Amino acid sequence: MNLESELRDVLRRVDPPPGFAGRVIRRVGADFNRPAKAGPTRARALAAAALITIAVGGWGVHETLRARSELLTAMRIASQKVAHVQHEVNRR
Amino acid sequence: MRNIIMSILLAVPVTAWAQSARINIDIPQSLAEKATETVEVTLDGPMLRLASKFLSADEEEKDIRELARKIDGIYVRSYEFDAEGAYDRSIADRIRTQLGPEWKRIVTVQSRMRENVGVYTLPRGDTIAGLVVISAEPRELTIVNIVGPIDLDRLAALEGQFGIPRVTKHE
Numbered sequence: 001m002n003l004e005s006e007l008r009d010v011l012r013r014v015d016p017p018p019g020f021a022g023r024v025i026r027r028v029g030a031d032f033n034r035p036a037k038a039g040p041t042r043a044r045a046l047a048a049a050a051l052i053t054i055a056v057g058g059w060g061v062h063e064t065l066r067a068r069s070e071l072l073t074a075m076r077i078a079s080q081k082v083a084h085v086q087h088e089v090n091r092r
Numbered sequence: 093m094r095n096i097i098m099s100i101l102l103a104v105p106v107t108a109w110a111q112s113a114r115i116n117i118d119i120p121q122s123l124a125e126k127a128t129e130t131v132e133v134t135l136d137g138p139m140l141r142l143a144s145k146f147l148s149a150d151e152e153e154k155d156i157r158e159l160a161r162k163i164d165g166i167y168v169r170s171y172e173f174d175a176e177g178a179y180d181r182s183i184a185d186r187i188r189t190q191l192g193p194e195w196k197r198i199v200t201v202q203s204r205m206r207e208n209v210g211v212y213t214l215p216r217g218d219t220i221a222g223l224v225v226i227s228a229e230p231r232e233l234t235i236v237n238i239v240g241p242i243d244l245d246r247l248a249a250l251e252g253q254f255g256i257p258r259v260t261k262h263e
Contacts, residue, residue, distance in 0.1 A: 063139075064139075064142050064143065064146055065146065067135060067139045067140070067142060067143035067146075068143045068146040068147065070133045070135055070143070071133075071135055071140065071143040071144060071147070071156070071160055071166070072147075072153075072156065073131060073133060073168070074131075074133040074135065074166045074167075074168040074236075075156050075159065075160065075166070075247075075250060076250070076251075077131065077168050077170055077234060077236060078166070078168065078223075078225065078236045078238060078247060079247050079248060079249075079250035079251045080251050081209065081211075081225045081227050081234060081236060082211060082223075082225065082244055082247050082248045083248040083249075083250075083251035084201075084209065085198075085199055085201050085209050085211050085225075086248050088201045088203070088209075089199055089201070
């Protein structure tokens with residue numbers, strides 16, 4: 001699972017097909033006086049919002065696990081160096 | 093209002109404590125490019141606290157978590173090289189010159205292998221407020237800076253954990 005690449009795919013800019021802008025303007029003009037209602041657009045928006053929330057959450061977990069791994073590495077190096085010095089001092 | 097003032101007054105000494113033990117261990121990028129293995133860790137603030145919470149409660153990570161919970165930051169730069177003399181030893185000297193008179197050199201180990209390891213602490217009363225380890229070996233340069241109270245004996249005792257054998261070198 002690669003949430004970052006999925007997020008990039010979802011948010012990738014896609015050029016509209018030719019004539020899209022004209023059709024939108026005509027449709028908006030035709031629907032201007034109709035009452036607003038929830039439809040597929042709202043569902044898509046909610047789905048996109050949910051996906052972004054999940055992706056951001058996944059990124060947070062990924063960062064935390066990376067920090068945990070770095071903490072273990074840093075502590076390992078620090079302990080090795082201090083233990084080595086202690087050992088050398090005791091040996092002499 | 094009183095709570096805000098108290099919070100500020102309590103925060104100031106903690107910040108001053110943390111700042112005085114922090115040194116600049118920024119190493120030129122060109123050194124990392126020459127190294128065969130590079131470890132660069134900068135962990136402090138909320139990310140350090142979060143990372144320590146993700147350590148498990150089992151025997152292996154419990155001690156690490158206990159130490160990590162008390163410190164304010166840990167910074168490590170470690171570079172390994174294929175050949176001897178691949179890095180400028182004056183880098184270690186430049187790090188050392190940042191340590192003012194308040195820093196105490198615990199010990200310096202200089203061996204026949206031309207290894208030079210120095211351990212420096214920043215004492216605060218009965219505790220240690222910061223630690224710097226500078227290890228300059230023929231094929232390896234390692235700098236460690238820990239900010240905050242640290243127990244050296246407990247830190248050294250961690251060696252041999254992490255699921256790997258002890259790696260203390262013997263000449």
